[in-house]
Amino acid sequence: MKDKILVLGSNGQIGTELVTALRATYGNDNVVACDIRRPDYELKNAGPFEFVNVLDKDTLHAIFKKYNPTQVYLLAALLSATGEQNPKLAWDLNMNGLLNVLDLALFYQTAKVYWPSSIAVFGPNSPKSNTPQYCTMDPNTIYGISKLAGERWCEYYHEKYGLDVRSIRYPGLISWKAAPGGGTTDYAIHIFHDALRKGSYSSFLSAETELPMMYMDDAIRGTIELMDAPADQLSIRSSYNFGGVSFTPEVLAAEIRKHIPDFKLTYAENDPRQQIADSWPKSIDDSFARKEWGWKPEFDIAKLTSDMLMNLKK
Numbered sequence: 403m404k405d406k407i408l409v410l411g412s413n414g415q416i417g418t419e420l421v422t423a424l425r426a427t428y429g430n431d432n433v434v435a436c437d438i439r440r441p442d443y444e445l446k447n448a449g450p451f452e453f454v455n456v457l458d459k460d461t462l463h464a465i466f467k468k469y470n471p472t473q474v475y476l477l478a479a480l481l482s483a484t485g486e487q488n489p490k491l492a493w494d495l496n497m498n499g500l501l502n503v504l505d506l507a508l509f510y511q512t513a514k515v516y517w518p519s520s521i522a523v524f525g526p527n528s529p530k531s532n533t534p535q536y537c538t539m540d541p542n543t544i545y546g547i548s549k550l551a552g553e554r555w556c557e558y559y560h561e562k563y564g565l566d567v568r569s570i571r572y573p574g575l576i577s578w579k580a581a582p583g584g585g586t587t588d589y590a591i592h593i594f595h596d597a598l599r600k601g602s603y604s605s606f607l608s609a610e611t612e613l614p615m616m617y618m619d620d621a622i623r624g625t626i627e628l629m630d631a632p633a634d635q636l637s638i639r640s641s642y643n644f645g646g647v648s649f650t651p652e653v654l655a656a657e658i659r660k661h662i663p664d665f666k667l668t669y670a671e672n673d674p675r676q677q678i679a680d681s682w683p684k685s686i687d688d689s690f691a692r693k694e695w696g697w698k699p700e701f702d703i704a705k706l707t708s709d710m711l712m713n714l715k716k
């Protein structure tokens with residue numbers, strides 16, 4: 403059967419690049435971008451686009467009926483920082499959006515569903531370094547709580563109903579094509595824009611805050627590799643730990659200074675995102691992803707820094 407793919411939440415930081423990558427493989431007409439917001443010119447004109455709110459069951463149902471997708475990527479979500487500003491909305495979107503999609507995927511016998519989780523599923527009592535796949539998980543942001551609950555739902559739909567759901571726990575994603583969406587790791591993108599524009603940046607996270615990060619090229623490749631992996635190789639239907647690089651604002655600034663020697667980094671105090679970052683891992687053990695579907699990141703801090711600066715300069 404020919405693949406037909408729906409990407410729900412296509413205009414966000416991940417969706418923008420995922421749609422382009424999927425269209426390159428499956429053909430423009432076979433990848434339907436869906437979002438509540440008008441897409442940018444390039445995305446809209448390259449292939450089909452539909453206005454869809456994942457909380458609007460009727461519209462969502464009509465889209466499943468119209469395209470009968472073989473694969474669905476659900477990316478629509480409220481991230482950690484914005485989620486804390488509106489916890490009920492974050493829970494509603496992150497949870498009911500997922501349940502709507504899982505139910506429709508069952509009904510229409512969608513072959514594969516992808517749903518992103520996050521390092522936010524870990525909490526203050528999770529091990530901080532090389533955080534393992536299985537350990538204490540006590541997230542204390544509504545984003546983390548909804549992602550952990552969502553992981554349980556994904557595994558439940560797989561175990562009880564045989565739905566082929568796949569998921570990755572993304573670290574902070576660094577990219578230059580689309581703006582980040584209100585997360586705690588967003589400093590690692592803003593820093594590049596300000597370094598080029600102003601030669602300085604005021605970080606909302608402290609100098610020694612180490613977090614797991616990944617360049618978007620690696621994240622998109624890994625996501626598609628997971629979706630292409632044979633189902634019988636996958637033992638995890640909640641969500642896979644997924645490692646890239648780990649660094650602090652200070653270490654990233656030192657790397658930027660290799661390109662912009664006068665770059666100055668200062669620190670803003672008392673930002674609520676600091677508390678969120680302090681509850682998250684510093685680095686991730688992704689041995690299950692490496693063993694079961696061959697995951698291997700390609701971008702280290704030096705490579706992602708030069709690629710970011712080169713592309714943003716353009």
Ligand code: AKB
Binds near residue numbers: 522
């Ligand atoms: C966030 O900071 O909220 C996200 C994430 C790590 O899931 N980038």
